[in-house]
Amino acid sequence: METAAGSPAGAAAVFQAEIARALQSSLFGLDSHQRLSATGALPLGAMVWLPIGGLVLGLFGWILSRRRAHALVDVVEANALYGGRLSARDSATICAQTLISNGAGASVGLEAAYAQAGGWFGSALGRRFNLRRHDLRTLVGAGAGAAIAAAFGAPLTGAFYAFEIVIGSYAPSTLAPVAAACLASVLTARLLGSAP
Numbered sequence: 001m002e003t004a005a006g007s008p009a010g011a012a013a014v015f016q017a018e019i020a021r022a023l024q025s026s027l028f029g030l031d032s033h034q035r036l037s038a039t040g041a042l043p044l045g046a047m048v049w050l051p052i053g054g055l056v057l058g059l060f061g062w063i064l065s066r067r068r069a070h071a072l073v074d075v076v077e078a079n080a081l082y083g084g085r086l087s088a089r090d091s092a093t094i095c096a097q098t099l100i101s102n103g104a105g106a107s108v109g110l111e112a113a114y115a116q117a118g119g120w121f122g123s124a125l126g127r128r129f130n131l132r133r134h135d136l137r138t139l140v141g142a143g144a145g146a147a148i149a150a151a152f153g154a155p156l157t158g159a160f161y162a163f164e165i166v167i168g169s170y171a172p173s174t175l176a177p178v179a180a181a182c183l184a185s186v187l188t189a190r191l192l193g194s195a196p
Contacts, residue, residue: 001125001129001177002142002176002180002182003096003180004125005121005122005125005139005142005146005181006143006181006182006185006188007184007185007187008038009121009122009143009144010185010187010189012117012121013147013194014150014188014189016095020099020103021035023103024036024102027046027105028042028049028105036105039191048107049105049159050104053101053103053104053105053106054106056100057104059095060097060100064093069177072094074116075091075115075119075170077121078140079099079119079137079140079141080168082134082169083133083137084122084123084126084139084140085123085136086116086124087125091116094112094113094116098110098113098116099113112147114148114150114151115147115148115161115165116168117147118143118147118148119140119143119147119166120143121134122139122141122143123136123139123143125139125143131192137167138167138173138174138177139177140166140186141162141163141178142162142174144162144166145160145162145163145166145178145182146182146185148161148162149161149185150185150186150188150194151181151184151189151196152196153196154196155179155182155192158185158186159178159182162178
């Protein structure tokens, strides 16, 4: 079951990275192999996208605050307070906010989007099979860690992220599921041609 959460988490990480790169390429006029963070200089006119991205993000947040009765729940909070139950709407919103920020050139990493999407895959799968609270929390952590692992091509990094940040503890019973998810995600990312 963990590989069933790890593989889509890896694919989601690759997909999100491609969206962010496409946004940066189109807004800042970068070549497909060029990364914004590694660019030495940009034309002065391209700098307008950073405040425009901030305005778009602010407007997006304002609209959300007018339509929502509660705050967004991220993967760590969902695991700590709600037993691993993640909303698809909250997850999509957090991913969109992160992609807008990163795509417009803000110095924001995509890790929040990766972890949120991966955790959501774990949560959705676990709820589908009506897992117990502990098992659901483990699967959410495995999905989030798997997405981080795929993004960086580092299964151990993803596993430690899952244990330390999302699950919040180390236990022998969680070692195999998290490791399986992280390995599956890295393999999926490589099969999709992603270079960490």
